[in-house]
Amino acid sequence: MTDAPGSPYPRAEPLALDLPADAAALSAVRRAVGRWLAGAGVAPDVVGALQVAVGEACANAVDHAYPEDEPGPMLVRVARGADGRVVAEVSDRGTWRTPDADPGDRGRGLMIMHQLLEDVEVDRGRSGTTVRLRVPARALPERATASGDDLGALRVDRSGPLPRVVASGGLDDDAAAAVRLRLLEGSRGGVVATELDLRAVSEVAAGVVAVVAEVAAIGRANGWALRVLPPPGPVREQLRRAGVPLLD
Structure with a gap:
């Protein structure tokens, strides 16, 4: 999968990662994919x-392909097709185990993928499983800030009884997409009770409040409440008016 002649997008050699299916590799994969996409001229969202x-x-x-004590290979490929779409593939050589019924199980990952992307394909075969993700490639606007920067101001903390998305700095309207992504990641696609910690945030734009209210509605539809720790000041009332449950 390579760029077609005359393509309006920056040329980018396909990304190929061969890694052990180990949780320690996940952050490195995300960083490598983010760098490749930004260099390939893909839109920040x-x-x-x-x-x-x-x-x-x-x-x-990592969680389903191999026995716990026998991790096998995991292959990650990202490239642009002749039609301009970006295609990412994650392949293993194992057999996915049936996920348990606990909503916190990684089996919810497929739901997250479908929440985020329109084109998700899972090909299960005797030699392994390949997850194929396709997205349209849109050129980056001039001086656009990669959404990885916005994502860096938000992290998912799973050390407590509930997943907690922790934010810091200012959350302007440009950060709304990143807030939604982190909340969907923390809530496993909207099915696991999650908290949002905004206490270290200096600004919360109206677009971010709208996203928080949207995810809160997803939670109510799935039988749980998004609980928000608000910053002091007028943002607290802004969130309350939007119908977001607050932790005092």
Whole structure:
């Protein structure tokens, strides 16, 4: 899969990673995919969505493809097709085990992928499983900030009883997509109770409030409440008016 002659997008050699299916490799995969997408001229919102989706596909391979004490290979490929679309593939050589019924199980990763991307294909065969993710490639606007920067201001903390998305700095309207991605990541695609910690945030734009309210509605539809730790000041009332449950 290579760029066609005369393509409006920057030429980028395909990314190929051969890694052990180990949880320690997941952060390196996300970083490598993010760098490749930014260099290939992919729009910032697509960068963030595909980073998370590829990470979930890799996590499925880590958790489901091989016996716990016998990790096998995991192959990650990202390239642009002749039609301009970016295609990411995550392959393993094992057999996916049936995920358990716990909503926190990584089997929810497929739901996250479908929430983020329109074109998700899972090919299960005797020699392994390949998850194929396709997204349209749109040129980066001039001086665009890669969404990886916005994602860097948000992290998912799973050390407590509930997943908690922790934010810092200012969350302007440009950060709304990153907030949605992290909340979907923390909530396993909207099915696991999650908290959002905004106490270290200096600004919360209206677009971010709208996204938080949207995910809160997804939670209610799935029988759980998104709980938000708000910053002091007028943002607290702004979130309350939007119908977002707050932790005092």
